[in-house]
Amino acid sequence: MNADTPTTPERPAPSPPSPRAAAARRVASGALRWLFTLALTLAGLLVVTFVIGRKVPIDPVLAVVGDRASASAYAAARAQLGLDRPLAVQFLLYARDVLHGNLGLSLLTSNPVLDDIRRVFPATLELATLSTLIGVVVGVPLGVIAAARHNRWIDHVARFVGLIGSSVPVFWLGLMGLLLFYARLHWVAGPGRIDPLYDGMVDTHTGSLLIDSLIAREWDVFFNALSHIALPAAILGYYSVAYLSRMTRSFMLDQLNQEYITTARAKGVPERRVIWVHAFGNIAVPLVTVVALSYSYLLEGSVLTEIVFAWPGIGSYLTGALLNADMNAVLGSTLVIGATFIALNLLTDALYRVLDPRVR
Amino acid sequence: MTTTPNDAPLCEIDGLRVTFRGADGRDTQAVRGLSLTLAHGERLGIVGESGSGKSLTARALLGLLPPNAHVSANALRFEGRDLLAMSARERRSLCGRQMGMILQDPKYSLNPVMTVGQQMREAFRLQNPRAGRRELRERVVEALADVQIREPARVADAYPHELSGGMGQRVMIAMMVSNGPRLLVADEPTSALDVLVSMQVLGVLDRMIAKHDTGLVFISHDLPLVMSFCDRVVVMYAGRAVETCAARDLAHAQHPYTRALLAASPPLADPPELLPVLTRDPAWLDEPEGAPR
Amino acid sequence: MHRPAASVPPLHDDDRDDDDRASTTRRRRCRDWLLTDSPTSRAQAVLGSAYRRWTRFASNPLSMFGLGILVLLVVAAALGPLVAPHDPLQQVLPERLMPPGSPSHWFGTDQLGRDILSRLIYGSRLTLSIAILVVVIVVPIGLLIGTVAGFFGGWTDVVLMRVTDIALAFPKIVLALAFAAALGPGVINAVVAISITAWPAYARLARAETLRYVNADFIHAARLQGASRPRLLLRYIVPLCASSVVVRATLDMAGIVLTVAGLGFLGLGAQPPSPEWGYMVASGRNVLLDAWWVATIPGIAILLVSLAFNLLGDGLRDVFDPRHGD
Numbered sequence: 001m002n003a004d005t006p007t008t009p010e011r012p013a014p015s016p017p018s019p020r021a022a023a024a025r026r027v028a029s030g031a032l033r034w035l036f037t038l039a040l041t042l043a044g045l046l047v048v049t050f051v052i053g054r055k056v057p058i059d060p061v062l063a064v065v066g067d068r069a070s071a072s073a074y075a076a077a078r079a080q081l082g083l084d085r086p087l088a089v090q091f092l093l094y095a096r097d098v099l100h101g102n103l104g105l106s107l108l109t110s111n112p113v114l115d116d117i118r119r120v121f122p123a124t125l126e127l128a129t130l131s132t133l134i135g136v137v138v139g140v141p142l143g144v145i146a147a148a149r150h151n152r153w154i155d156h157v158a159r160f161v162g163l164i165g166s167s168v169p170v171f172w173l174g175l176m177g178l179l180l181f182y183a184r185l186h187w188v189a190g191p192g193r194i195d196p197l198y199d200g201m202v203d204t205h206t207g208s209l210l211i212d213s214l215i216a217r218e219w220d221v222f223f224n225a226l227s228h229i230a231l232p233a234a235i236l237g238y239y240s241v242a243y244l245s246r247m248t249r250s251f252m253l254d255q256l257n258q259e260y261i262t263t264a265r266a267k268g269v270p271e272r273r274v275i276w277v278h279a280f281g282n283i284a285v286p287l288v289t290v291v292a293l294s295y296s297y298l299l300e301g302s303v304l305t306e307i308v309f310a311w312p313g314i315g316s317y318l319t320g321a322l323l324n325a326d327m328n329a330v331l332g333s334t335l336v337i338g339a340t341f342i343a344l345n346l347l348t349d350a351l352y353r354v355l356d357p358r359v360r
Numbered sequence: 361m362t363t364t365p366n367d368a369p370l371c372e373i374d375g376l377r378v379t380f381r382g383a384d385g386r387d388t389q390a391v392r393g394l395s396l397t398l399a400h401g402e403r404l405g406i407v408g409e410s411g412s413g414k415s416l417t418a419r420a421l422l423g424l425l426p427p428n429a430h431v432s433a434n435a436l437r438f439e440g441r442d443l444l445a446m447s448a449r450e451r452r453s454l455c456g457r458q459m460g461m462i463l464q465d466p467k468y469s470l471n472p473v474m475t476v477g478q479q480m481r482e483a484f485r486l487q488n489p490r491a492g493r494r495e496l497r498e499r500v501v502e503a504l505a506d507v508q509i510r511e512p513a514r515v516a517d518a519y520p521h522e523l524s525g526g527m528g529q530r531v532m533i534a535m536m537v538s539n540g541p542r543l544l545v546a547d548e549p550t551s552a553l554d555v556l557v558s559m560q561v562l563g564v565l566d567r568m569i570a571k572h573d574t575g576l577v578f579i580s581h582d583l584p585l586v587m588s589f590c591d592r593v594v595v596m597y598a599g600r601a602v603e604t605c606a607a608r609d610l611a612h613a614q615h616p617y618t619r620a621l622l623a624a625s626p627p628l629a630d631p632p633e634l635l636p637v638l639t640r641d642p643a644w645l646d647e648p649e650g651a652p653r
Numbered sequence: 654m655h656r657p658a659a660s661v662p663p664l665h666d667d668d669r670d671d672d673d674r675a676s677t678t679r680r681r682r683c684r685d686w687l688l689t690d691s692p693t694s695r696a697q698a699v700l701g702s703a704y705r706r707w708t709r710f711a712s713n714p715l716s717m718f719g720l721g722i723l724v725l726l727v728v729a730a731a732l733g734p735l736v737a738p739h740d741p742l743q744q745v746l747p748e749r750l751m752p753p754g755s756p757s758h759w760f761g762t763d764q765l766g767r768d769i770l771s772r773l774i775y776g777s778r779l780t781l782s783i784a785i786l787v788v789v790i791v792v793p794i795g796l797l798i799g800t801v802a803g804f805f806g807g808w809t810d811v812v813l814m815r816v817t818d819i820a821l822a823f824p825k826i827v828l829a830l831a832f833a834a835a836l837g838p839g840v841i842n843a844v845v846a847i848s849i850t851a852w853p854a855y856a857r858l859a860r861a862e863t864l865r866y867v868n869a870d871f872i873h874a875a876r877l878q879g880a881s882r883p884r885l886l887l888r889y890i891v892p893l894c895a896s897s898v899v900v901r902a903t904l905d906m907a908g909i910v911l912t913v914a915g916l917g918f919l920g921l922g923a924q925p926p927s928p929e930w931g932y933m934v935a936s937g938r939n940v941l942l943d944a945w946w947v948a949t950i951p952g953i954a955i956l957l958v959s960l961a962f963n964l965l966g967d968g969l970r971d972v973f974d975p976r977h978g979d
Contacts (some may be wrong), residue, residue, distance in 0.1 A: 044819040048828065055835040109855075111885050150427065169911050171918045172934050172952030175941060179949075249838040259469040265424055267483045267535070270449075270457020282473050300824045308938075318827070319919055322834045334831040341824040355794050 020295045030353065043095075045338045050094050055089075056327050098335065104328030107223050108321065113332035116146040117314060121336070122207025123193060124306070124313030130209075130233040135240025135294055140287065141243065143248025147256060148275045158245050165242020170301055174235050174308035181231055189227040189311035198224050232309045236301055240294050247290045251283040258282075285355040289348035296344035299337060368440065370542060370575045371398040371421060375434035378416050378425065378599075390416050390429075392599035393647050400542070402574040403569070405586035405607065407621075408596035414579045415465075417596075418545040422459050423451040439542065456486050461538035461545045462565075465552040466528025470520035477516035480504075480535045487539045503538040504531070507564045526557035530564055537565075539570035547579045562589060583610075583621055595621070598645050617644055680747070683810065706972045716968025720960035732780040738902065739768035741775040741928045761946045772928035773954055780931050780958060783844055783913050788902050790848045795855025796898060800890050801946040802856070803863030804882070814860065820853040829912060833921040843922045847912055851905065858901055862894040896973040904966035907959040914955045930955050 003045065031077050039151055062069075064276045082093055097103075103113035146158035181187045189195065194209060202209070202216045210229065213222040256279055263273075264278045306315035321329035378391035391413040398404050419425050420436070423443065436443045438458070442449060455461075463469035471479055477609050480500045485491060491499070493586040497516075504512035507530040520528060530547060537544060546565065550558035569576055586593055587607050595603040595618045595652075603615040614620055620638045688705065692698040710716055729736060738757070747768035753761040753769075760769040802813035832846035867871060867890070875885055916922040917931025925932060930951040937948025 041819045044816075048823070049831070052831050055832075056854045136869050161965055163960065165955055166907055167911075167963050169914050169918075169931070169934075169952060169955050169959075171915060171931075172948070172955065175934065175938065175948055176952070179945055181942055250826065259463050259465070262419075262424055263461070263463060263469045264471065264482075264530070265452065266422060266455055266461035267457070268454050268486050269454060269482065278471055278474075280518045282471070284473075292837070296824075300826050303827060304918065305828065307919075310887065322830060322919060322921070325834070327835070329711045330831055330834050334827055337827050338824050341827075346821050 011223050015216070030047050031350075034346065034350050035220050038343065041342050042339060043348065045335065045342060046095050046098060049338075050333070053094075053327060053331050103332035103335065106329040106332075107326040108323070108324055108329065113224045113329050114330065116317060117332060117336050120312055120314050120317045121188065121312075122204075123209075123311060124315060126208040126210065126304075127232055127236065127302055127313060128295055128309060130210075130229060130316030131236035131240050131298050132291065132295045134233060134237030135244045136291055138237070139241035139244030140248050143245040143250075144252055144275065144280060146245065147249045148251065148271075150256075155249075158249055161251075162242045162246040165239050165246075167306075170235065170239065171304045171308050172234065173238070173315060177231050177235050180309070188231045189224065191308075193228055193312055194221070194225050195228075198329050224310065232305055232311055236298050236305055240298060243294050243297065244290065248283070248287060251286055255279040257281050276322075278301055285352060288355065289352045292344055292351065296341045299340060299344075303337070369397040369437075370400045370402070370439060371396075371577075372435055372437040373397070373417070373421065373433065374436075376420060376436065377432045378413065379421055379430040379432075383428070385498060386592060387525075390599055391420070394596070394599070394601050396408050396594050396604065398543070398575050398577065400541065400575055401573045402592065403578060403590040405578045405580065405590035405593045406596060407583050407586050407593060409581060411598075412596040413505060414596050414598040415547055418461070418547060418577055418579055421543075422455055422461055422545060423448070424455075424461070456483060456541075457539070458541050459543045459545070460539075460541040461533045462529070462549050463534055464548040464558060466520060466523065466525060467534055467552075469532065470528060472520055475517055475519055476523070476531050477592045477646070478518070480531070483535050484539070487546065499538075503534040506538065507531070507534045508560075509534075524557075526561055529561045533561070533565055533568055537568040537572060541574055542570065543577070545577045546580070549578075550585070551580070551582075569633065584625060600645075600646060600647060615642060615644075618640065672778065684911055693788070704774060710968050710972045713968050715964050716971070719961040719964025719968065722957055723778060723965060725959055726777050726781060726961070729774045730781045732793075733774050735776055737771035737774045739771040741767060741772040742926050743767060748752060750940065751948070752944070753946050753950065760950050761944070763933070763947045764940050764944070767928075768846075769838050769933075769950055773930070773951065776928040776930045776933065776951070776954075777958075779840065779923050779927065780910060780955075783840060783847075784906050784909050786844045787847050787851060787908060789850045790844070792898060792902055795852040796859045796891060796894060798852070799856040799859025800863045800886055800894065801859040803865055804886055804890060806867075810860075813856070817853045817856045817860075820856065823850060825850040826912060829916065830921065832921070833916055838921050838924055840923050843916050846916070846921075847909060851909065853907060854905070855898060855901065858897060859894045862897055863890050866890060900966055900970045900973055903962055903969055907962035909965065910959045910962065916935050946951065 055213075061074060061078045061083065066072050071078070075176065082090055085093070101114050103117070106113050106116055109116055142154075142158050142161070146155040149155055155235060178190070178349075184189050198218075198221045200244060201221050202212045202218050205212050205215060209225040213225055252275075258277075261274060261279060264274050269278070302311075302313060303315035303318055305311070306313045307319045309314065314337060318330060318333040318337070320326075321333065372557070374395045376391055376394045377389060380388045380390060380645075382388060389412075394413070394417055394441075396404065396417075399462065405583050406417065408414045416425065416429070420429075420431050420433075421438070425431060433443070433444065438454065444455075470476070474482075477497070477500050480503065481496045482497050484496050500516050501512045506517055509527060509530055515523065515527065517529070520531075540583075548563055549565065553561060554590075568574075576590070578590050579584060587610050590607050593603075593607050593610055594601050594607060595613075595615065597617050603613055603618045605613065610618070611622065613622065617638075618638075620636065622637060623636045626632060626635060655748045684704075686697070689697070689701065692701055738759075742958060743846075745762070748758070748762050748766045749764055751758050753759065755761060758770065759766050760773065762768055765918045798813055799815065802810045802817075828850045829843075829846040832849055835845055836842035836845060872885060872889060875889060880889075898924075911920060913929075914931030914934070917929040918935045920932065920935065923929035923937075933951035934948045934955075937944070937946075937951070941948050
């Protein structure tokens with residue numbers, strides 16, 4: 001998985017101390033601008049999925065009427081599908097459908113695509129959340145310590161972890177994980193989210209099997225679910241660790257070169273506090289935005305991971321649809337994943353501006 | 361420890377060498393055999409151009425050099441104690457209690473995400489670990505008032521980017537000098553300020569140091585300023601001290617570099633036709649004979 | 654050289670010593686010429702700076718390792734048919750699933766009896782050509798858009814950058830999958846699918862670099878001398894962006910190799926029986942538990958190539974932008 005460094009938002013020019021009204025106006029106009037960008041980007045995504053949908057080599061009309069239909073039946077079906085209207089109108093109709101939640105019907109399941117996605121998305125969210133948690137708990141401290149001990153052995157370990165994280169194909173790592181930890185060592189359960197024995201035993205409240213089984217105090221189910229999620233979460237979590245440790249390290253190295261660190265040391269502040277309170281306190285805000293970005297990357301990474309682990313999330317749904325040329329499902333999943341990805345990206349931008357005291 | 365009589369030096373530096381190893385493995389000596397002493401309550405100015413090693417010398421004293429710097433000296437002593445033999449933790453605890461440092465630009469030298477009060481409280485708490493929140497807060501406000509900040513309570517709750525340059529430097533002085541350290545290093549404290557504000561800040565610094573009888577190392581590239589503010593002056597060039605004398609004797613300096621520096625700021629009355637140009641004599645780079653390696 | 658008369662060494666030793674000394678002096682003179690602080694010709698300056706960069710690059714063992722692997726890859730791709738021990742497509746069913754270390758099949762065989770090493774070697778051509786094709790398409794387009802946006806400014810800049818920002822915000826892999834699904838499987842379609850999502854980063858980078866130089870005095874001077882805008886753009890600005898774009902492209906190649914493999918894993922890249930590495934991993938899935946090597950070895954190849962690009966890119970970044978950090 002190749003992780004891009006986030007584009008640093010431009011810092012606005014320092015403004016003179018202004019009365020509260022002007023500040024509120026600034027916040028409002030910033031929010032409006034952000035909403036506009038969000039809308040524009042989502043519209044772009046719609047255009048792209050529309051274009052992809054039209055590029056399919058299979059004639060959708062033929063898919064409906066078959067290839068032996070008469071010319072008039074063909075024309076009628078075409079009109080019914082709206083394909084005789086100009087492209088712009090077709091796009092607007094498509095946009096209207098999407099905004100109303102109509103993503104078409106899945107070829108495979110014959111369900112509305114949105115219903116299918118609603119069914120499978122929580123599994124992906126559960127996986128992505130757990131993996132990001134692993135990334136934060138392991139990756140961030142690793143990055144901090146690597147920066148604090150620049151060029152010592154822990155720094156080299158961190159850089160190695162980061163390097164491998166940008167070079168290993170996730171589907172292969174998943175297979176290797178299954179081979180080692182499931183087939184050979186029997187430390188974890190195999191593919192799937194839960195053993196068929198326990199499927200459906202707990203009611204769905206949050207969409208997360210782990211949480212739901214905890215709430216219902218079904219310990220067997222909980223541990224079985226844990227055993228199933230452990231490996232895919234560890235695999236995806238590794239990428240999160242690699243990315244977060246690299247970003248944390250980079251941020252920390254920048255901070256440790258700043259003058260206020262020298263001042264803190266000159267005050268006699270012990271080094272541990274200099275690192276974790278002074279330097280780390282200054283990267284907390286960009287770090288939060290980077291964690292949100294990492295989450296969005298994991299959503300993407302799940303697409304190739306879920307197929308390996310038969311994890312019933314939107315990634316499996318998408319890849320299954322791909323292999324069966326179920327274009328509605330493909331485009332619908334692309335839209336949902338894309339919209340979530342975009343929203344998270346833009347959210348990190350907004351978060352950065354909101355949380356940084358220098359911008360307030 | 362031992363009671364140090366007041367005529368024993370506060371700081372002793374003998375043969376200080378600071379070396380950096382570059383990426384290609386080659387060593388650069390940034391400070392080459394520097395020696396100086398500082399008496400209690402004395403004000404020493406270190407003057408030199410950028411790259412002469414003046415900042416590094418002061419930081420070596422405080423133990424604040426970057427990790428890839430290699431320090432060696434015949435002697436590096438503070439109040440008679442050998443600094444090089446101390447552990448890192450001991451040296452760190454000396455900072456804040458006995459030694460302090462003021463940097464050039466408060467926009468960068470103060471933590472941007474902590475309020476002024478939080479940062480000053482941190483400094484004071486290190487000196488008085490048992491002091492309570494309210495007591496610390498009072499001390500902070502008192503210290504800010506002491507440096508002539510007009511609304512000390514408001515400033516205590518402000519963030520550094522909300523302060524002007526002069527105010528920021530006064531905050532730094534309040535933070536570092538209020539505890540009465542034995543030694544204060546001021547690294548170009550007025551270089552980022554305009555002239556009037558500079559004068560104000562120096563006035564505050566003057567008072568605070570006199571009040572606590574703090575020894576001062578004043579680093580600057582402004583020779584006339586150092587001449588007026590300090591008791592003694594050390595002129596550094598390329599990592600070496602080329603001249604050491606009392607401030608009032610500087611006009612009669614011996615070394616050609618010092619004379620060239622003095623000549624470079626022409627007098628207001630009767631200025632010369634052509635400004636003198638400083639020609640560097642490569643002999644100035646040589647270390648004195650018999651200098652310890 | 655003074656030698657006691659009693660022991661006169663044979664004549665040719667003298668000559669060899671002289672030769673050695675001559676070649677050392679020649680080498681030293683060559684190096685001094687390259688490293689001089691005051692080059693007398695453009696060629697000398699260019700060669701000298703290239704030499705400096707090379708020594709700096711070569712001093713990093715990891716970068717050299719990356720370079721070595723890539724050289725190996727190129728050699729394997731170029732000499733494929735000559736080096737491969739077997740026909741990669743030939744199915745020899747009696748020799749199915751032989752483990753690595755077998756005498757005639759160093760990396761073993763897959764479930765159809767095909768030699769894995771040969772398939773790796775032939776597959777390297779696919780991997781390399783797809784990655785190169787993507788970069789060759791994406792870099793000029795991104796460069797053009799970025800430099801034009803930065804150079805002309807105004808509405809051109811706003812519109813182009815809006816489009817770029819929107820494209821940057823899209824999920825790359827998912828969109829590449831969707832495109833590949835719509836266009837159908839195949840190498841060219843995979844290249845197109847990846848290219849469509851890869852160009853925005855270069856546009857952004859090129860624009861940032863362009864903005865650094867667009868108001869520089871030497872650009873103004875050239876304009877005053879009558880240089881036309883296209884000329885300014887192509888002859889002045891674009892070459893200045895070249896180094897950071899090259900570094901970025903090298904680093905991106907690592908990700909592109911992974912994306913290509915991902916597409917192949919899903920059957921969207923080169924079609925069977927083409928020995929595309931990602932597809933090889935997928936086909937090894939069925940026999941993973943009994944014949945681990947069928948899926949593992951192609952994956953290691955993908956890993957090594959991607960790693961090599963990362964190391965090479967890091968090394969180049971150190972050379973071209975030493976301020977970058979470590």
